[in-house]
Amino acid sequence: MKTRRDIFQAIADPTRRAILSLVALQALTPGAIADSFDSSRQTISKHIQILTECQLLKQEESGREIYYHFNPNKMKEIAEWLAPFAKMWDDRFNKLENIMKKYKSKK
């Protein structure tokens, strides 16, 4: 593996996000992915390489063709990154709800 890129860099690029949405629907060959974009095959191939390095895409050979699959488990890492922040707010709002329920019954 060459330069190690992190998953956030991988999804920071709009073309790469578009590639992910395409492949999430169905596994595709590099040619089929490139056909969906105006960019050169070379450019798309570079994007695919980065997504594969970050394990957001997985290669699978089928006959003579290589298919790229979406790796949802890797995508979960992004959600987990936000989790502590989301939990902090969820906790705060749960507290708000409890306080106001008591407030209501006091009246």
Add this chain to the structure above:
Amino acid sequence: MEQKTKINAEEGKQELVITREFDLPLELLFKAHVEPDIVEQVMGTKVLKLESKKHGSYQYKTTDAQGNVLFQANGVIHEFTPNRKITRTFEMENAPFGVQLEIYEFEQLTDSTSKLHMHVIYESVALRDQVLKLPFAQGLNMAHNRIQEIGNKLK
């Protein structure tokens, strides 16, 4: 238990959206954002000032038992429409996060349920991402201590 609070923070944007449905009538949800004694309980901070009106301002302060300031924040209210909307700024004092613009929208769902839609805009993408990572960071500053406390309770 599944979280009822949804956070939408798109990559590369300097904003985020927090939504939450409450098992509370709209009026009570709104009241919780207006009454100083309730805000104190929810935020776990002392409310020095909270003028819930257009052009009003507010100040929060948390100190530990020794009187050291753990958290201090302030802001001004730009729009105040009862049971509907609050637009305000929020700034954590002595913290490198700049000023954020917060737009709270309150919505009635049924007689006994309501929804809060919170749109927060930061000064830059980098600042937003720093705030998002806050609960992860160690020993960062006063506000962090409070966040950590909440975090520890969840473990």
